[in-house]
Amino acid sequence: MSQLAYVAPSSPEEAATALAATGARPLSGGTDLLVQLRAGRVKPDVIVDLKRVAGAIGIREEAGGYVIGGATSGAVLGEHVGLVRAWPGVVEGANLIGSTQVQGRASLAGNLCNASPAADGVPALIAARATCVIVGPNGRREAPVEAIATGPGQTSLSPGEFILEFRLPPRPARASDAYLRLIPRTEMDIAVAGVGVNLVLDAQGRVAQAHVALGAVAPTALLVAEAGAALVGGRLDEASLAAMEAAARAACRPISDKRGTANYRTRIAGVLARRAALIAFARAGGQL
Amino acid sequence: MSETLEKPAAAAVLNVVGTRPIRPDGADKVTGRATYGADFNMPGQLVGKILRSPHAHARIVSIDAGKARGLPGVKAVVTAADFPDLASEMHEGGEQASNLRDLSLNVMARGKALYDGHAVAAVAAVSTEVADAALALIKVTYEVLPHVTEVEDAMASGAPLLHAHLFTEGLPAKPASASNIARRHYNERGDIAQAFAAADVVVEQRYTTQAVHQGYIEPHACVAAWAEDGRCEVWSSSQGQFMVRTYCAKVLGREISDIRVTPAEIGGGFGGKTTVYLEPVALALSRASGHPVKMVMSRDEVFRATGPTSGSVMHVKLGATADGTITAAKVELKFQAGAFPGSPVGAACMTALACYDLANFTITGWDVVTNTPKVAAYRAPGAPIVAFAVESAVDELAVKLGMDPIAIREKNAVHNGTKAAYGPTFQNIGYVETLAAIRDSDHYKAPLGRNQGRGLAVGFWFNIGGESTAAVHIGEDGSAVVVTGNPDIGGSRASMAMMAAETLGLPVERVRPMIADTASIGYSMLTGGSRTTFATGMAVVQAAEQVVAELRKRAAKLWETTVEQVEWKGGQARCLDPAKPDKKPLTLEALAAQSGRMGGPISAQVSLNAQGAGPGFGVHLCDVEVDPDTGRVDVVRYTAAQDVGKAIHPAYVEGQVQGGVAQGVGWALNEAYIFDRDGKMENAGFLDYRMPVASDLPMLDTILVEVPNPRHPFGAKGVGEVPIVPPLAAVANAVRAAIGVRMPDLPLSPPVVLAAMDRRQG
């Protein structure tokens, strides 16, 4: 019978070395990995637990922006007052994962690297223009979040590489974000569609920058530039919202499966984009 | 909110019955000490695992287990060849009869696999890893056959035939050829043609529901040991240890007395644990290996190979006069039975119109086999399905007539003395009282918000009595143990202890309820049909009464008076003899302490066949809010009223009502078996088989209406099944009210509701 080894390195470099071995697999919260292991869907030889790696857990401010350790649990994110104030959408995406128990473990790096098209933590991170700090056998590199997942269960990480942390850009005044998903139930379910919207307003309360990212409507989460552009310059009047909704729908390339038909997913993506934009706008304007 | 509306009835003062003590099984459950099916282990036990068909319908050409047997650590492999080939024989097990041949073929496929997940072989090995590796080494050669999963497709001529020798029963003449239609049920009264012709309003609609699973949290699990001399021991989680004993004996060709079954704590059954899947296989593996064998299903196996209840296609046509009198009803039901005959369509036919006093109706039911798992009982089997159709139709009639949904039901309600559509004449029913309870509720009068709608539906279930045994033993210190043969799936241990305590005059804390193995208590039918508090409760009370009679006899002896001069009150014997005014009352403790000198242990056992179970009626009111852009439905308020006869432990009765509603809401909104083109189940897990989670539901309010059943010592009626009957229709009627479109196809998932709103907009 096969053997399974477990290591818990304390430095990023040791972790990269351990991960370079064949059959090595990084572990953060384990809420995906352990489930897949038990179901026999993955058969790693070595599990490299990243939770003791320096910097992998925790939230700090650096150069005016927040840095989030890749293995930080949803519960910790939700309790960070400053992060919640600056990035309520990023946090609500992470906090929608699973249930109270799952929140004690589930991380954003795990959510991203599991590479489910429906990952709830990812669209808001993309809309936030977050980047990942990747550590590997050849050192460190930084990449935008949307560059990581390349398809269901597939990432662009090379053997030995893992995500050490996420970097969120500095937050100007009058800026906020929101994430919404649709599930048939209220929790413990997988998104039919999910949308993150990130807005920065100017002094007059008009949208200066807008980013819209969609989940569960394509093989990977999508950053839809046209949808963001449709909102810029206005105050979310009906015409710009309708244009944004249309752009969001036009970008959708979903599959039909037991969780929803392609048509339904596309339509819902538009509905959620509009609603998330209105929430982000109200938050940025200080109304929420 | 919860309330109890009591009818002024028996004036007897009750000290225990009707109160809310802590459940006797509670501490073990919340501390994790309770021993469920998978918690039991034997020294030297092996792990048993089942190889399941990956095909919905296939001929088993050959099974080559040579390599598996050769794998180190593998101790046995069994297939159908290791079980006797039984003849067709019906067995009455309690709520539903089953054919023993079909039961055995479902336990292990013989010649043909009839659904994705059907057991074709099993192994026993020293570890899970070895057992899994052995399964992969068994080579089964299949000839894949065309399959059919949908009920109407299975009825069509030219459909793939599951059983070459299945000829429809219940037709005027035996049909010329075999088909997938196992039976036709038919019942009629009056002349519907004339009544429809004379009706002012007619509604007619086709309805569909999907197969749904009972969804108990505990997967099936057992340990079985076959001794060298042929004695068999089974430890398992089921709704009836005697049922397990009988079925194991039949499937393996053993004597009943050879087999002893010990019930484990049970983590939910809802009807789904009224049959066997693993136990005979574990015994066969134990016989072949010489070791005890433990088997535990995965959730995937539970979904693919146990339960569910039927999917259905139904047609309902109702006619009424302008004043709301329903004058004609035509009901046709087509139910998926799964791989073997025996869908609950018969019970559905009987319950279909049970709430209505009708002069003219026809009810036709079709029991149809399909390449899906054989259905098992699920709470009020068949009744929720047909109530969905009939209650939607009555709602439609009320809409067309501009009538209040309670008024139309009151106008057509059955009363005491009404001859029910299914035959008997109702007595001591509390239906109109239950309708009135909802009409008088705050909920019924509360205003609705935007995008909200309110739906009402009613439901009926027979409830049964049947064979039960109970024993009451008094300890030397005057405490009591109550022993029954009925697994506790709904709080029955609490009610057994309470009824015994009430009768003995003891505080309930001094009465310990126990559920014994098949060698330690007399036969009892399984826990099902909402029978335990009624029937087993009756045996408990009679046993306690025998104990009281013995105690009075002993007190009379001590006091040198007659038994008639001794009364039992408040747990004490009191001397009524005017000639002996100095005799102080004798407590149970005092009498128990001297039992050795007074004729020995104080103990009584009663076996009976309880008759006269009172049928139950429920009236449910549901408010939903529908998201106009996504079609997502939220249940925002729910009130369920039910005639319970007498709530022995009101909190657990409320729990039964709330549990039934929660399951019914899941059935209405999101639960469904999904099969792919090859007939494989696509959603065999709780992620995509969407049962409600706690946060999906509002507080489920209950109103307990108490119209006593005079046949039970305290007036109890069965309560566990009625509450799942109305919710499907209550939710669907609420959605109709919210969006203005009748919703005839369950589940009402967001895309379905959005599509209906689109149709309304044109």
Ligand SMILES: Cc1cc2nc3c(=O)[nH]c(=O)nc-3n(C[C@H](O)[C@H](O)[C@H](O)COP(=O)(O)OP(=O)(O)OC[C@H]3O[C@@H](n4cnc5c(N)ncnc54)[C@H](O)[C@@H]3O)c2cc1C
């Ligand atoms: C009951 C339940 C409910 C759930 N509900 C949701 C939900 O609502 N929404 C949702 O999106 N998900 C849900 N999930 C899935 C899962 O919880 C999330 O994807 C979670 O964010 C995964 O994080 P983790 O830390 O547990 O990842 P892990 O399981 O530790 O890892 C996931 C994958 O990422 C890899 N990995 C982990 N850390 C790193 C790293 N730092 N660098 C590179 N690769 C890494 C692992 O090797 C593995 O392949 C649910 C899971 C469960 C069990």
